[in-house]
Amino acid sequence: MNYVKGNKENSLTPITSGWIKEILENKSLLDELMSTYGSPINIHHLPSFVNNIKKFQQVFKTKQVNAQLFYARKANKSKGIVKKALQTGIGVDTASFKELQQSISLGGKTDTLVLTSAIKTKEQIELAIDQQIPIVLDNNDECKLTQQIAQQKNAKALIAIRVSGFIVDGEKLYSRFGFDIETVKEYILQHFVKDKTYHLLELTGLHFHLDGYSTHQRGIALHSCLDLVEELKAHHLIIRFIDMGGGILMNYLEKEEEWLSFKEQLKNSVKEQKENLTFNGTGLGYEIINGKLEGTLKTYPYFNKINSQLFLEEVLNNKQHNSGLENYKRTNQQQVQLRIEPGRSLLNQVGITVAKVSHRKQDAKGQWLVGLEMNMSQMLSSSADFLLDPYIIYQDEIGDHHEEVKVYFTGAYCLERDILLKRAIQLPKLPAIGDTIVFVNTAGYMMHFFETEAHLFELSTNLIYEKTHEVPQTSDFIDDNLI
Numbered sequence: 091m092n093y094v095k096g097n098k099e100n101s102l103t104p105i106t107s108g109w110i111k112e113i114l115e116n117k118s119l120l121d122e123l124m125s126t127y128g129s130p131i132n133i134h135h136l137p138s139f140v141n142n143i144k145k146f147q148q149v150f151k152t153k154q155v156n157a158q159l160f161y162a163r164k165a166n167k168s169k170g171i172v173k174k175a176l177q178t179g180i181g182v183d184t185a186s187f188k189e190l191q192q193s194i195s196l197g198g199k200t201d202t203l204v205l206t207s208a209i210k211t212k213e214q215i216e217l218a219i220d221q222q223i224p225i226v227l228d229n230n231d232e233c234k235l236t237q238q239i240a241q242q243k244n245a246k247a248l249i250a251i252r253v254s255g256f257i258v259d260g261e262k263l264y265s266r267f268g269f270d271i272e273t274v275k276e277y278i279l280q281h282f283v284k285d286k287t288y289h290l291l292e293l294t295g296l297h298f299h300l301d302g303y304s305t306h307q308r309g310i311a312l313h314s315c316l317d318l319v320e321e322l323k324a325h326h327l328i329i330r331f332i333d334m335g336g337g338i339l340m341n342y343l344e345k346e347e348e349w350l351s352f353k354e355q356l357k358n359s360v361k362e363q364k365e366n367l368t369f370n371g372t373g374l375g376y377e378i379i380n381g382k383l384e385g386t387l388k389t390y391p392y393f394n395k396i397n398s399q400l401f402l403e404e405v406l407n408n409k410q411h412n413s414g415l416e417n418y419k420r421t422n423q424q425q426v427q428l429r430i431e432p433g434r435s436l437l438n439q440v441g442i443t444v445a446k447v448s449h450r451k452q453d454a455k456g457q458w459l460v461g462l463e464m465n466m467s468q469m470l471s472s473s474a475d476f477l478l479d480p481y482i483i484y485q486d487e488i489g490d491h492h493e494e495v496k497v498y499f500t501g502a503y504c505l506e507r508d509i510l511l512k513r514a515i516q517l518p519k520l521p522a523i524g525d526t527i528v529f530v531n532t533a534g535y536m537m538h539f540f541e542t543e544a545h546l547f548e549l550s551t552n553l554i555y556e557k558t559h560e561v562p563q564t565s566d567f568i569d570d571n572l573i
């Protein structure tokens with residue numbers, strides 16, 4: 091076997107699905123793909139995506155909740171995944187004109203699309219009204235604009251109202267988005283019942299999306315929305331759905347012990363001002379201030395016991411303070427459809443990023459830097475680092491007599507900080523030019539969210555993979571641009 095995971099010791103072992111292992115074993119396939127499409131390439135495995143959809147659907151089925159999933163496509167640009175989402179019968183959450191337009195041409199319709207952009211342009215609203223796609227409105231200016239456009243078109247706009255500012259354990263959750271939950275009822279009653287200012291806006295849903303990953307906060311937010319649905323019903327305003335956004339935690343790592351031990355080691359290494367764990371000793375959020383260790387780890391929490399379906403179940407099982415009734419029971423009783431908009435968690439185990447080794451060098455500190463044909467924007471976390479061990483596929487046999495080496499992978503931008511992973515990666519031997527590095531589970535945000543064309547670099551190629559042969563072949567991989 092020519093492939094090996096980095097960091098035999100001090101591992102952060104990524105959960106690695108069978109399809110990924112099969113590809114890791116097939117270097118000639120990856121070589122062929124890279125010689126056709128360049129480096130890096132992103133591979134997306136559709137059956138894993140469908141599998142994730144089914145797991146969430148099963149939770150709703152067990153709880154007998156009328157529900158619909160909307161895949162938050164902001165997490166990944168590929169059309170192939172959007173198409174698969176629609177073919178599988180779920181919806182798509184869109185957040186820009188192009189996301190909406192493309193999703194419509196891929197088959198999305200009024201019941202399978204939603205527009206949730208943070209900034210809504212006239213063009214977005216016009217398209218949504220033309221296609222009768224629900225628009226999640228965030229503020230009074232957006233309501234006004236939507237009403238104006240609907241009037242010009244002599245049409246109705248389907249809308250949902252985004253709410254925020256939920257009070258959880260006595261504290262108010264801040265958000266820059268949405269109407270304040272404490273005043274939104276008055277706002278709705280005034281504009282939709284009393285004055286009918288917005289008579290062309292058909293209020294069909296409520297929406298929230300919480301920052302962070304608390305099931306408790308989501309549980310309470312959902313109860314608050316269910317309360318509001320009841321209160322509005324008394325005024326003959328029937329809310330059809332509550333959309334509770336995304337943010338469902340995902341688990342990237344095989345072992346909790348590794349995660350806990352990494353955090354301890356990082357703290358110790360910052361305390362002792364060592365530079366052997368991370369590039370230039372970066373603390374990824376930890377730092378020494380006045381001789382004391384301060385700060386917290388500023389990365390995504392890569393290990394999570396309560397993730398995906400379990401996370402969703404916790405939200406549905408949250409009990410209302412007074413009645414003791416769970417969210418799922420209340421949702422059923424009120425005959426409201428529950429919607430979720432997972433992005434990252436629907437992309438669990440869906441994607442890998444593959445890049446070629448371009449050069450190796452030793453810097454003045456004696457550290458090995460391995461330059462890859464890719465740049466930092468092509469695998470960038472919104473948090474301080476992507477903390478998963480990568481795989482390397484050597485062209486030559488690894489052999490028995492080799493010298494272990496610690497490396498940092500570097501990218502093509504003219505920035506000192508284009509260090510692809512901040513953790514030192516220990517390998518059984520120094521990579522050779524042309525060897526292949528594989529980063530796993532990158533489909534959610536990692537590959538696309540920050541990708542730029544600085545230096546006029548080409549954007550990476552996205553391949554959509556559905557195995558049709560016993561052993562995967564290049565014809566099983568479709569360029570997403572052709573979808």
Ligand SMILES: Cc1ncc(COP(=O)(O)O)c(C=O)c1O
Binds near residue numbers: 337432433
């Ligand atoms: C409104 C909305 N819905 C859904 C999502 C998707 O969240 P996630 O990918 O964490 O599931 C986001 C992410 O920012 C969002 O803002």
